[in-house]
Amino acid sequence: xxxxxxxxxxxxxxxxxxxxxxxxxxxxxxxxxxxxxxxxxxxxxxxxxxxxxxxxxxxxxxxxxxxxxxxxxxxxxxxxxxxxxxxxxxxxxxxxxxxxxxxxxxxxxxxxxxxxxxxxxxxxxxxxxxxxxxxxxxxxxxxxxxxxxxxxxxxxxxxxxxxxxxxxxxxxxxxxxxxxxxxxxxxxxxxxxxxxxxxxxxxxxxxxxxxxxxxxxxxxxxxxxxxxxxxxxxxxxxxxxxxxxxxxxxxxxxxxxxxxxxxxxxxxxxxxxxxxxxxxxxxxxxxxxxxxxxxxxxxxxxxxxxxxxxxxxxxxxxxxxxxxxxxxxxxxxxxxxxxxxxxxxxxxxxxxxxxxxxxxxxxxxxxxxxxxxxxxxxxxxxxxxxxxxxxxxxxxxxxxxxxxxxxxxxxxxxxx
Ligand code: H79
Numbered sequence: 001x002x003x004x005x006x007x008x009x010x011x012x013x014x015x016x017x018x019x020x021x022x023x024x025x026x027x028x029x030x031x032x033x034x035x036x037x038x039x040x041x042x043x044x045x046x047x048x049x050x051x052x053x054x055x056x057x058x059x060x061x062x063x064x065x066x067x068x069x070x071x072x073x074x075x076x077x078x079x080x081x082x083x084x085x086x087x088x089x090x091x092x093x094x095x096x097x098x099x100x101x102x103x104x105x106x107x108x109x110x111x112x113x114x115x116x117x118x119x120x121x122x123x124x125x126x127x128x129x130x131x132x133x134x135x136x137x138x139x140x141x142x143x144x145x146x147x148x149x150x151x152x153x154x155x156x157x158x159x160x161x162x163x164x165x166x167x168x169x170x171x172x173x174x175x176x177x178x179x180x181x182x183x184x185x186x187x188x189x190x191x192x193x194x195x196x197x198x199x200x201x202x203x204x205x206x207x208x209x210x211x212x213x214x215x216x217x218x219x220x221x222x223x224x225x226x227x228x229x230x231x232x233x234x235x236x237x238x239x240x241x242x243x244x245x246x247x248x249x250x251x252x253x254x255x256x257x258x259x260x261x262x263x264x265x266x267x268x269x270x271x272x273x274x275x276x277x278x279x280x281x282x283x284x285x286x287x288x289x290x291x292x293x294x295x296x297x298x299x300x301x302x303x304x305x306x307x308x309x310x311x312x313x314x315x316x317x318x319x320x321x322x323x324x325x326x327x328x329x330x331x332x333x334x335x336x337x338x339x340x341x342x343x344x345x346x347x348x349x350x351x352x353x354x355x356x357x358x359x360x361x362x363x364x365x366x367x368x369x370x371x372x373x374x375x376x377x378x379x380x381x382x383x384x385x386x387x388x389x390x391x392x393x394x395x396x397x398x399x400x401x402x403x404x405x406x407x408x409x410x411x412x413x414x415x416x
Contacts, residue, residue: 015310016074021277023245033244051101059284061114071294072301075121085130123169161201172210186212226270234273247279303359307332331393338383347402348374358390372415
């Protein structure tokens with residue numbers, strides 16, 4: 001079991017494409033984002049009092065899971081502990097936890113059970129750093145504190161990996177050290193030893209790249225940027241402004257459904273995943289505006305999911321129109337900017353057999369010119385889907401692009 005290959009361990013993740021990130025903790029009570037303790041320099045003892053107020057009576061992990069399923073998501077990642085050090089789980093090495101605060105509940109346990117029940121894969125976000133330790137800020141001066149912080153992280157990661165059954169993703173964060181502290185991150189956290197233990201407890205697990213080691217997954221944050229082919233990657237992003245992941249009371253600058261779907265498509269086109277965040281309110285419920293967007297994405301995926309889940313990279317150009325994903329001989333053209341009449345794709349080497357609108361099955365006429373231009377003809381004036389419309393194109397073989405050896409050949413209507 002320990003010898004599963006990278007590809008085998010990555011299989012479900014590679015097909016999943018879409019996951020739910022959940023930032024929820026003590027900071028949610030204040031409604032000014034998850035960085036509030038540090039940003040406002042709230043003293044430790046003062047901040048700790050929030051644990052008496054964190055008692056989310058309307059928390060319902062099944063409702064979160066149902067929302068993720070409705071959104072077409074295949075997995076989730078919950079902040080078991082953020083940089084403030086407050087744990088949503090029961091820990092023997094900390095008193096700063098939800099079960100020991102007013103809530104008296106282990107939210108991580110409830111989350112794992114509910115998401116498993118809903119058929120979703122389960123991930124844990126865990127911040128290695130804990131702002132409450134002076135040793136984080138000045139590891140050389142506060143050696144004992146720094147060591148205690150590292151010890152606590154090791155102990156808590158072990159608790160997370162051994163107390164909740166099978167866990168699919170370990171999403172480290174906060175591995176970095178303050179700017180003035182020049183240290184090797186992996187060495188500081190003893191990440192080699194830590195991750196070896198993690199894989200012993202959870203042989204199937206995927207570990208991200210934020211403990212100072214590359215491990216399994218790249219994690220672009222607030223942008224969608226593909227890694228090299230074969231390497232697992234996942235873009236995490238907020239629905240609202242990029243400065244806050246935890247609940248922000250007034251956060252009006254929300255991404256539109258079109259933006260969110262385009263990001264998902266960009267991720268899929270690069271064989272990566274989109275981990276979209278919600279910041280539930282202190283009572284445990286997800287804001288209506290976030291719910292609506294997730295449900296709308298789910299509706300789109302109901303009609304177009306075939307072009308997203310398990311998709312592969314496609315060699316063809318999308319040009320101005322949009323982006324391609326692919327499955328074997330099938331190309332899926334995700335049209336971001338519906339051209340109205342014809343859509344022209346340059347440098348298509350492979351013959352097309354058939355083309356149609358994925359969501360409706362409506363046939364699309366086409367012609368292929370000898371210079372490699374594929375013209376999808378006489379498209380309806382208005383897009384079949386007002387956000388992203390997908391054309392499904394069946395090719396005779398895996399779609400290949402023509403290589404332009406002569407860069408000026410196209411001027412004469414030739415391809416090379
Ligand atoms: O958990 C989320 C962030 O809190 C965390 N990673 C994601 C998944 C993260 N920690 N640090 N960073 C991201 C980068 C640091 C950003 C900062 Fe700032 C810019 C810290 C201070 C200035 C943004 C703006 C956060 C606080 C103010």
